[in-house]
Amino acid sequence: MQKSAESSAELEADRLECQRGGRTLFCGLSFALHAGEALLVEGENGSGKTSLLRLLCGLSRPASGEVRWRGRAIAAQRAEYARDMAWLGHQHGVKPELQTFENLAFAAALRGEARRDGVERALETVGLGEQAEVAGRALSAGQKQRLALARLLLSRARLWILDEPFTALDAGGGELVRTLIENHLGEGGLAVLTSHQPVSLQVPLARLGLTG
């Protein structure tokens, strides 16, 4: 993708280079994402999709290059960026010992966004209203994924970074993710996602292919 110098770009990757285990996964990777846009990262297993997403959310650092949010490097504004960004990874941080409601409430409190009614509403939205008092260990993989989506909803983040958001979900769950992303982008949010399934979203969707 071409590098955009437009000032309106909110999320910018500037010549990112990523190395894993002594191997260069990608280098010179640049893109820009504007409000209301989504970026779909595609590639085979091991091509570096998850690594790219972890660079974008600041969990790991690029070997060279930088990620910018609203014109400033994310490493220089960790707290602000953390407030604006929500990450959904392979592991959801669902504690097996805690009930669904507690899991979500504690995760939201960590971001300073805990309102009891908000937590309940988010659980209803993702279809876990009935499971509020079920322990995390008793949830299925799909239900954990839904719980992670509820955390995303509660976060009020502007940028969603989603690693395989469709994993483990049934048809209704897939529809839910699509609706959530479309609503989020409709409100001016941004999303970066990976997926193994074909994705059809009614939103401006840019594609980025990693060749490995």
Added chain:
Amino acid sequence: MSGLNHALAGLLRRDLLLAFRHRGEMANPPLFFALIVTLYPLGVSPDAELLRTIAPGVIWIAALLAALFSLENLFRADFDDGALEQLLLSPYPLPLLVGVRVFAHWLVSGLPLLLLAPLLAVQLGLSPKAIGVLEATLLLGTPLLSLIGAIGVALTVGLRRGGILLTLLVLPLYIPVLIFATGAVAAAATGLPVEGPLYFLAALLALALTLAPPAIAAALRLSVN
């Protein structure tokens, strides 16, 4: 600021709730502590004079091993299930957040040792004054063990089998704590002044309280990278 307080309080409540739901597992370190101390009279000698002499060392070595033993579960589960990533991506200062986690860990693993120690000290024949000093050293020393240990755990949490490495990293740093603590209790038992070693422990604790949280935070970022 209310958001920060809310986050810190939520984290503390979460950790205590998790510990409460694992109470069987949480009972292990204090049990281990009591067992080691109880085995000494059986294994060494029931001679009261000898036991009184070795009591400070026995209790403190047992406390140190119990603390080491309890460290593993500090960040491991959160690392495995992804909760650690969410902690790192919180908008609040990570050193404060990990400080709360270490405090919660001390409440469930260090505080029980303080409650058990007087009973075990009586069993080994320590004098009331020495028991008072022993409690003071444990109050200053066990948070130190948690703080220092947490740095080691944060550095090794990404490794598949970090157990031995953790012990090698942390044990040398525990030695000053052990020396000053047992020194203070032994001094109290023989009627010598105890202020010196206690002040040293207090100084070490002040140092660890300020320096360990940023070190733990940096080590966690490295481990998750």
